[in-house]
Amino acid sequence: MKIICIGRNYNQHISELNNQRPEEPVVFLKPDTSILLKTFPFVIPEFTQDCQHEVEIVVKINKVGKYISPKFAHKYYDQIGLGIDFTARDVQQNLKEKGLPWEIAKGFDGSTVIGNFLSKDQFESVQNIEFSLEKNNQVVQKGNTKDMLFSIDEIISYVSQYFTLKIGDLIFTGTPAGVAKVLSGDQLKGYIADIQMFDIKVL
Secondary structure, three states, rough: OEEEEEEEEEEEHHHHHHOOOOOOOOOEEOOOOHOOOOOEOOOOOOOOOEEOOOOOEEEEOOEOOOOOOOOHHHHHHEEEEEEEEEHHHHHHHHHOOOOOOOHHHOOOOEEEEEEEEEEEHHHHOOOOEEEEEOOOOOOEEEEEHEEEEOOOHHHHHHHHHOOOOOOOEEOOOOOOOOOEEOOOOOOEEEEEEEEEEEEEEEO
């Protein structure tokens, strides 16, 4: 199983981190060892002083595909989920400044929260899905897939040019504005519309 992530896919998030707007999807991978096991708390790693939450819509691939046309991409997934891409922002920034890869800031153990999944059929359009993250019962991130720079189908098509997509692969589609540092004792709850998708304790 691959965990494929898309960076800089919402304008406001690009602005808050002072990043450049991409002309193509920004793609990076996370190892399966980064998955936080169900019911486990998220433990802030000792190597970062600024670990931030990034809530994202997640797509689960349901059949093998390569060089997928955008018009056929909808046939390659039937479930929509929600997750968190935890990021060691200080580590990432330090590596970026040196022009080095920053996988360790994104792919460390426990950095990937995968919540529940919903059938794609229960949405009128996958290009109009509201989602949010609550921290200690306060909404800290709120997004809608209509605001993506690159739609889910465009992402699948683009990624499949480089990686053969296989059953069970997950695609994290980018985070909206509002990323922020997590602290020990925080409670993080993720929602698609008003349906709770995960509930994570931070230690």
